[in-house]
Amino acid sequence: MKKRTVLLIGRYTKEECNLSMYKQNFFVYKIDELMDLKKIKKYDLEKIDAIAFKGHSKIDLEIMNKFPSLRIISNFGVGYDTINIDDAKKLNILVSFTPDILSDDVADMALALYLGVSRKLNNGYEWIKSGNWVSQGEMPLNKNISGSKCGILGLGRIGFEIAKRLEAFKTEIHYFSRKPKKVSSKWIYYNNPLELCTNVENLFISLKGGDSTNGFVSADFLRALGKDGIVINISRGSVIDENSLLDALESGKIYGAGLDVFLNEPRINQRFLELNNVFLQPHQASATKKTRKAMGELQFRNILNYFENGTPLTLVPELE
Numbered sequence: 001m002k003k004r005t006v007l008l009i010g011r012y013t014k015e016e017c018n019l020s021m022y023k024q025n026f027f028v029y030k031i032d033e034l035m036d037l038k039k040i041k042k043y044d045l046e047k048i049d050a051i052a053f054k055g056h057s058k059i060d061l062e063i064m065n066k067f068p069s070l071r072i073i074s075n076f077g078v079g080y081d082t083i084n085i086d087d088a089k090k091l092n093i094l095v096s097f098t099p100d101i102l103s104d105d106v107a108d109m110a111l112a113l114y115l116g117v118s119r120k121l122n123n124g125y126e127w128i129k130s131g132n133w134v135s136q137g138e139m140p141l142n143k144n145i146s147g148s149k150c151g152i153l154g155l156g157r158i159g160f161e162i163a164k165r166l167e168a169f170k171t172e173i174h175y176f177s178r179k180p181k182k183v184s185s186k187w188i189y190y191n192n193p194l195e196l197c198t199n200v201e202n203l204f205i206s207l208k209g210g211d212s213t214n215g216f217v218s219a220d221f222l223r224a225l226g227k228d229g230i231v232i233n234i235s236r237g238s239v240i241d242e243n244s245l246l247d248a249l250e251s252g253k254i255y256g257a258g259l260d261v262f263l264n265e266p267r268i269n270q271r272f273l274e275l276n277n278v279f280l281q282p283h284q285a286s287a288t289k290k291t292r293k294a295m296g297e298l299q300f301r302n303i304l305n306y307f308e309n310g311t312p313l314t315l316v317p318e319l320e
């Protein structure tokens with residue numbers, strides 16, 4: 001095999017990227033973020049055959065055109081909403097991703113957020129730390145979740161794992177997806193997401209990001225959940241109309257939100273920081289050592305397999 005050239009983009013931990021494995025197989029360039037592309041000479045950019053990408057900045061035609069030899073973009077993550085697949089198609093560039101291996105961790109995080117916001121775990125810790133427990137006694141009562149009705153928006157790999165976990169909490173499962181899925185007959189299907197929100201108390205969002213779902217969860221959905229409603233989001237900040245969510249949280253129109261993802265990460269809307277009915281995490285649902293290592297290995301193997309056998313192991317579905 002001709003030795004190919006790979007550009008690694010992103011801030012990888014040692015678990016996520018085995019640099020020596022890349023170097024054994026490829027000529028390697030490495031930058032921390034897309035903005036640093038300007039540090040690489042045009043002559044060198046033209047040699048790059050593959051990009052291993054970790055990040056959430058846009059990769060569109062303008063960027064892809066800088067790499068005349070580029071054949072594959074191997075994404076670190078299941079979400080690839082910032083990579084323009086139509087543009088990649090135009091230039092015959094393949095795009096691969098890392099599905100399945102992170103579903104358990106992301107679903108675990110969804111449940112952690114759910115418990116965190118419903119049982120006010122942040123507030124409980126603060127109650128101890130501030131001395132309120134001593135001076136005021138018990139903290140205010142909070143919301144029970146066992147036996148409640150939950151809606152899952154998007155029953156893909158991760159949505160399915162969330163639903164399975166919710167069953168252990170004696171939950172009645174309702175879900176929205178484009179088509180009914182072959183799942184437990186007890187799970188109730190909706191083809192109308194607003195109707196789903198009208199019939200459940202808590203909403204888990206596991207939709208794909210991107211143009212087709214931008215602002216999908218609107219003020220109407222939040223109103224339909226009502227004042228005891230909880231919103232959990234582990235997908236992308238863009239899928240919620242974030243200002244409407246903040247309004248609903250500030251005015252108590254819903255009970256709370258558990259969020260791992262936001263618009264404009266990591267510089268999130270400061271209004272979130274004033275709330276005491278949220279449980280927030282810095283986009284770390286897949287961030288366990290084991291899972292990130294597996295994601296990094298699959299990202300690498302996608303590139304290797306493409307050059308050895310003509311196809312990556314996990315191509316994005318639009319390009320299959």
Ligand code: 8YV
Pocket residue numbers: 054055056076077078079080102283286
């Ligand atoms: C990212 C994610 O990979 O898989 C996804 O879609 O959002 C995460 O697991 C992670 O944030 C690194 O960019």
